[in-house]
Amino acid sequence: MIEVIGLKKTLTLSDQVLSILTDVNFKIEEGESVAIVGKSGSGKSTLLGILAGLDEATEGQVILANQDLTPLSQDGRAAVRKAHVGFVFQNFQLLPHLSALDNVMLPLEMQFDEAGHQSALEKAKYWLDRVGLTERLHHQPNQLSGGEQQRVAIARAFACEPNILFADEPTGNLDEHTGEHIEDLLFKLNAEQRTTLVLVTHDPELARRCHRQLHLEDGQVHEATDDQKVQPL
Numbered sequence: 001m002i003e004v005i006g007l008k009k010t011l012t013l014s015d016q017v018l019s020i021l022t023d024v025n026f027k028i029e030e031g032e033s034v035a036i037v038g039k040s041g042s043g044k045s046t047l048l049g050i051l052a053g054l055d056e057a058t059e060g061q062v063i064l065a066n067q068d069l070t071p072l073s074q075d076g077r078a079a080v081r082k083a084h085v086g087f088v089f090q091n092f093q094l095l096p097h098l099s100a101l102d103n104v105m106l107p108l109e110m111q112f113d114e115a116g117h118q119s120a121l122e123k124a125k126y127w128l129d130r131v132g133l134t135e136r137l138h139h140q141p142n143q144l145s146g147g148e149q150q151r152v153a154i155a156r157a158f159a160c161e162p163n164i165l166f167a168d169e170p171t172g173n174l175d176e177h178t179g180e181h182i183e184d185l186l187f188k189l190n191a192e193q194r195t196t197l198v199l200v201t202h203d204p205e206l207a208r209r210c211h212r213q214l215h216l217e218d219g220q221v222h223e224a225t226d227d228q229k230v231q232p233l
Contacts, residue, residue: 001164064080092173
């Protein structure tokens with residue numbers, strides 16, 4: 001489902017070149033759940049953004065759902081994301097002036113023509129019900145708790161029926177109890193939809209529940225050894 005070949009990412013800061021990723025190579029198979037782990041500032045979120053086509057690599061290839069993202073324009077990568085990718089952000093990324101229902105409907109309406117508005121509405125309601133927010137359809141983000149906002153974000157991601165779901169610290173802004181609920185929800189929906197799940201996390205329980213852990217250190221990615229894995233406290 002995902003293949004990374006010789007990936008490099010550098011940033012130029014004034015007269016200094018900063019190397020973020022150097023010669024990264026790995027594969028993720030369809031239906032796998034994979035945690036990308038490593039120290040803060042090691043480039044995990046940068047890597048996730050490149051895998052999802054939100055950012056560009058300096059060198060190398062990312063093949064996503066059999067499509068090479070490397071030669072594509074920003075619009076081309078957006079088209080691939082629309083067809084294959086869901087993304088759950090740590091800070092939720094909900095539009096503050098829209099209700100929970102409208103936040104989930106927004107990407108769906110981009111998939112349907114005007115006549116498909118009812119289909120988008122029904123699908124958005126279905127997914128908000130799946131995440132336990134039937135009573136919160138018309139609440140705006142500032143009327144929802146952090147856990148409820150993250151559930152809206154998860155409903156929005158799964159509503160588009162992605163082949164691949166990327167999640168960047170999906171429990172990072174949540175208390176322990178709410179974070180556990182979000183974890184359960186992510187893996188339940190992942191299993192039911194057979195969606196490939198790739199996430200960045202410092203949460204030991206979340207990383208442990210994935211099939212694999214990839215360790216990012218000094219710009220390179222390796223299959224995490226037992227002492228590198230994020231372990232439960």
